[in-house]
Amino acid sequence: MKHLFLAATAVFFSVALLAQTPAPKPTPAPAKPADGKPADTKPAKPRDPALDKPVGVAPGRHYPVSAKQQNLNLTVHFRQLQKGEVLLAHYYANQNRVLDTADIDANGNAVFQADSAAPGGIYIVVMPSKRHFEIILAEEQKFKVDVSDTNKIIETIKVEGSKENIAFYEHQRFMNEQGQKVEPYRTLLDKAKATGNKDSVELMTKKITAIDSVVKKYKTDYQAKYPDFFMTKVLKLMEEPIAVPLAQCPKKPDGTIDSSYNYWNYRNHYWDGMDWRDERLLRTPVYYNKMKFWVEKVVPQHPDTLAAQMNWLINQTAQSDELYRYTVSYLTYYFESSKIMGFDAVFVSIVENNHALRKCWWLTEENNKKIVDRAKQLKFTLIGAQAVNLFLQDSSGKTVELGKIQADYTILVFWDPTCSHCKVEIPELKVYYDSLRAAGVSVEVYAIYSELDYPTWKKYIKEHKHTWKDVSGRDAQELGTAKYYYDVFSTPTLYVLDKAKKIIGKRLDPKGLRTVLDRRIEMDKKAGGQQ
Numbered sequence: 128m129k130h131l132f133l134a135a136t137a138v139f140f141s142v143a144l145l146a147q148t149p150a151p152k153p154t155p156a157p158a159k160p161a162d163g164k165p166a167d168t169k170p171a172k173p174r175d176p177a178l179d180k181p182v183g184v185a186p187g188r189h190y191p192v193s194a195k196q197q198n199l200n201l202t203v204h205f206r207q208l209q210k211g212e213v214l215l216a217h218y219y220a221n222q223n224r225v226l227d228t229a230d231i232d233a234n235g236n237a238v239f240q241a242d243s244a245a246p247g248g249i250y251i252v253v254m255p256s257k258r259h260f261e262i263i264l265a266e267e268q269k270f271k272v273d274v275s276d277t278n279k280i281i282e283t284i285k286v287e288g289s290k291e292n293i294a295f296y297e298h299q300r301f302m303n304e305q306g307q308k309v310e311p312y313r314t315l316l317d318k319a320k321a322t323g324n325k326d327s328v329e330l331m332t333k334k335i336t337a338i339d340s341v342v343k344k345y346k347t348d349y350q351a352k353y354p355d356f357f358m359t360k361v362l363k364l365m366e367e368p369i370a371v372p373l374a375q376c377p378k379k380p381d382g383t384i385d386s387s388y389n390y391w392n393y394r395n396h397y398w399d400g401m402d403w404r405d406e407r408l409l410r411t412p413v414y415y416n417k418m419k420f421w422v423e424k425v426v427p428q429h430p431d432t433l434a435a436q437m438n439w440l441i442n443q444t445a446q447s448d449e450l451y452r453y454t455v456s457y458l459t460y461y462f463e464s465s466k467i468m469g470f471d472a473v474f475v476s477i478v479e480n481n482h483a484l485r486k487c488w489w490l491t492e493e494n495n496k497k498i499v500d501r502a503k504q505l506k507f508t509l510i511g512a513q514a515v516n517l518f519l520q521d522s523s524g525k526t527v528e529l530g531k532i533q534a535d536y537t538i539l540v541f542w543d544p545t546c547s548h549c550k551v552e553i554p555e556l557k558v559y560y561d562s563l564r565a566a567g568v569s570v571e572v573y574a575i576y577s578e579l580d581y582p583t584w585k586k587y588i589k590e591h592k593h594t595w596k597d598v599s600g601r602d603a604q605e606l607g608t609a610k611y612y613y614d615v616f617s618t619p620t621l622y623v624l625d626k627a628k629k630i631i632g633k634r635l636d637p638k639g640l641r642t643v644l645d646r647r648i649e650m651d652k653k654a655g656g657q658q
Contacts, residue, residue, distance in 0.1 A: 129338050173563060175493055181488060182487055182489075183487075190447065196268075197266065198269070199245055199268045201215070201238070202237070204235050204236050204272065205231060205235045207237055207277055209232075209234075210255075212232070213252060215252060217251065218248060220412075220415035248407045249361070258280070262286075266291075270286060298349060298358065301345055315331050316331035316332065346362050350362055360402055360407075361411055361413055371392070373386065393425070397421060403446040403447060420442070428467075434473045437477060440459065459481075461476065468633060472509045482502070483499050505614070510630055513627075516530040519599060527598050533569075536568070536569065536624065537621075538573070538644075552636060560572055570644075572595035573594055574596065575606075579599075622635075632644065
């Protein structure tokens with residue numbers, strides 16, 4: 128049983144950096160003429176000020192401010208300190224943000240004052256030694272905290288003028304005491320498991336369960352006793368659906384026990400304790416951790432399911448400006464930058480349902496357009512999408528149409544013989560390609576030269592005796608168009624297409640290619656023959 132709140136590791140990202148398309152190569156500066164005089168250049172176009180305008184205005188969806196709301200007037204008294212700087216920070220999802228600083232005076236007081244209330248949430252008071260403790264700033268913000276022993280803060284801290292923080296530290300002391308009780312049993316349980324002592328495992332499990340029951344009852348009683356406290360909302364958000372013993376699960380129509388009941392019950396009621404109107408929950412570590420676990424562990428990791436559930440989650444947060452802004456920003460970045468094949472479809476779905484509909488009021492027109500344009504580009508190469516047809520020339524000048532290649536599987540690759548990665552991966556691809564052909568697999572490679580140095584390209588394919596379809600763009604525009612549709616910003620970039628020329632794999636290295644294609648070939652064989 129761990130301390131309720133742990134200092135979050137700060138992880139910063141900028142929405143402005145989300146999903147930008149690769150920058151084009153810089154245009155070379157104009158060469159100077161033979162007489163040495165600088166060449167005439169056109170003046171740069173002035174930047175369109177409309178690009179810096181926000182997409183919209185925040186709708187103003189905030190948790191209602193209580194008539195009892197106090198302006199910030201917090202005094203922290205340290206009996207052991209007479210100097211040094213104290214920080215007042217708050218959680219913001221997985222970050223810590225500093226709100227203010229105060230110097231400790233000769234009497235040991237650090238005072239934080241403002242003409243308005245601080246945003247509600249769980250705050251961290253950081254001492255000069257970097258040790259810290261937590262307080263709640265909600266309605267009551269005019270109070271005093273007395274720290275008599277900086278080495279035993281939870282045990283000795285006293286609060287005057289804030290009923291919520293008095294109750295909060297009663298809670299913290301109780302949790303600390305229970306944690307100390309359960310820790311020895313956890314250690315003994317680990318040892319018993321390691322040695323295979325079943326009796327000890329059963330005994331330690333019972334003792335831990337008994338303490339856990341006491342903690343659960345305390346939390347339930349706390350919420351009943353303090354229904355209007357912010358901490359009660361935090362505790363409700365931390366709650367999770369209780370699993371039902373398998374024998375007690377409902378039965379399916381055929382009379383057998385529904386073994387999936389607990390999963391669906393957990394998933395369907397996972398967010399029951401969340402007040403979607405209250406952005407103050409974002410200023411705790413709980414919302415972020417709960418959302419992250421939902422995204423990574425609770426929702427099945429399939430793009431279609433993830434897209435539906437992420438949009439559901441975002442729609443819930445639309446009841447609060449700040450929750451909506453954070454959740455959209457986090458999920459947009461998470462799925463656009465994911466290395467898991469197919470997850471870019473979730474990014475596209477989020478953008479189509481939010482950015483493209485101009486709901487992201489905090490973004491400038493320019494940044495919103497970059498994100499929308501990025502989603503439009505990625506849509507061409509989503510798993511299951513019909514591959515964009517290409518009409519490129521082989522080394523003899525003959526046009527080779529991608530869509531007319533007769534093969535059950537087509538490997539499409541952008542490459543360059545001078546690229547260091549290509550020097551390793553293209554020969555590996557040839558070995559794999561030759562082995563598939565020798566095994567009777569209907570496969571072809573459509574290899575697109577990613578540059579315009581045709582002599583180098585022709586020399587390489589001749590020396591290495593390529594038997595697949597080597598093609599290139601006729602000029603920079605044709606090549607650039609192909610790169611755009613297939614999102615090429617480095618080489619090699621590799622896709623796998625099925626017989627209908629739909630994308631079944633993307634951005635694979637040789638090992639990943641073997642995994643994806645071998646599995647697909649085997650799956651098609653089991654289905655009754657190759658496509």
